[in-house]
Amino acid sequence: MGTFILRRLILSIPVLLGILFLTFALTRLLPGDPCRAALQEKATEEACNAFNQRYGLDRPITVQFKIYLQDFVQGDLGTSIKYNYSVMRLIVERLPTTLELSIMAMFFAVAVGIPLGLLSAYYHNSSIDIGTMVIANIGVSMPVFWLGLMLAYFFAVVLKGTPFVLPPSGSQSPGMQIQPFYEAWGLNIEPARSSVWAFISNMTITNAALAGDWAGFKDGFRHMILPMVALGTIPMSIIARMTRSSLLEVLGQNYVKTARAKGAYERNVVLNHAFRNAMLPVVTIIGLSLGSLLSGALLTETIFGLAGVGSALYDAINGRDYTVVQAFTVIIAVIFVIINLLVDVLYVFLDPRIRLN
């Protein structure tokens, strides 16, 4: 297992280089000029020359790429042209929200999708099956922004005044102050704005949980419910359908007949013999839907007013903020590579047949 992971990690290096090259090339291909975008009406010839010199944009493109690579290896993602501070700081400010949202949405998708698919297959062709699949088919064809708006309307407007009302925007109620968890733990540190400490404490719910702030946790969670459902519904539906069809196929396999012939109860047959085999294609689907999840996250953040990567990336693209666009793209791609690695590891764990080669 260890060597497998190591081998996969080494194999990721060329992928990573490819990603770095592509993002670099793509940002350079964006029409428009960073100097004009940043300085706008102040962008005179001289000002632009100075600007380009300062950000190294006057050097030959190959040299720019080399510098970019060197900095990347040293953990330096550059300086935002627009905000004029390190991109790392921007990431630490914005990525935690997106990450928390994506993880929760995926958790929702898996925790609801798999049981739905199971039920559906178990009661194949019954009204439960039909009902579940109608929901899944509607869910999979629902655009994120539309579902988001409908959810916000329903839970924030229609249900206003009932106990079921949910906040339609932001990640915290106004006036809610949650101590950073390291302070709550009594650690006497003043972390830099781009440190791991800051990163974790920027994840509202995680921070509240770590700090032991129950009220803050509940508040943060309530804010995340609607975005989570909006973002998680498509993958949830895909997972439910995949679980169902995969389980149905597995239930027709010979070894399932063997399990029944042994005298196993039907529940045991489904959960112990069929389920693990049926999960193999589902794991693949989960990995793949994480890709669409990230792009959906950007939309969801906009609808629910969450300060995540989405709005930062949007601004950066409009402002020709090369360094930021590059950095975020690379980060998302790296996350994707890591997720794929995890999926592969999970696959090996689930299916002993892969271990041999």
Place this chain on the structure above:
Amino acid sequence: MTDEPMLKVENLRTYFFTRGGTVKAVDGVNFEVKRGQVLALVGESGCGKSMTALSIIQLVDKPGKIVEGTVIFDGENLLERNRSQMTEIRGKRISMIFQEPRSSLNPVIRVGKQLDEVLKLHYEDMDKHERRQRVIQLLKDVGIPDPERRANNYPHEMSGGMAQRVMIAMGIACEPELLIADEPTTALDVTIQAQVLDLIRKLRDEMQMAVIFITHDMGVVAEMADDVAVMYAGTIVEHAAVGSLFEEPMHPYTQGLIASIPILGEFKDRLEVIPGTVPSLIDMPPGCRFASRCKARVEHNLEKCLHEEPELLEVREGHQVRCWLYEENA
């Protein structure tokens, strides 16, 4: 030992209700098996052998359904049991092994654990340690070398022959009264096949199990069976002791099957084949199901065969046949 049959199947009918119509896979089957006896169920593929076996332990998948009949096992009609009551019988008192050993084992579970599961299901008072010992003993009994190590194998790490031994070990784990073996050697090569047959015979002798042995291979029948039931298109067309059947096959279909056995060392210009194909199980013609392929019908110029279905009648002591040729002998 009494003469009461261990298992008595009467008028069993299992139909598949499909869009294209009702497939009468098993259509009025009768037979019995005594303790310690091997009954071979033979016939071409698709004639309903597996469905007959699966009906006995009520494992027919949808859209199949047992529509009629009784399955008397040890004096009790199993078809009156509900689903959860059947789990007490399956694997413990009646066990079944299948044709494709490697796909019949769960690919993601170690074989030792799969064996252990049968014991766990049926012997509640056995602890983990005892079960482990029994698993090793079982693997040893079915002739698997180095059983401690093999128990930790996954099915894909075993050959077909080894996997079938594991299936057999699973089948005999709870010392069942009846073992149903559905073409257990069809997927194996010839030498392994002989070993597996020997093993089943040995276990039958040691444990006095009744065995229903399903095959389409008449050579295997000659080697294994005490009694033989020949199936054709969902019905039994001939039933006799193995000696009687081979010496004097009565049904033209059985005669055809026996003529098609290749004999080692004997040169035949070509093997006999039975012309034609099995009629559709959805629109069964009236009359004898074999009529359209029957040479004897043409030779004897029998009109009746096309209009009226013959019954399975005892034509000689212990030898039943379903054919109009023997009408007056009955």
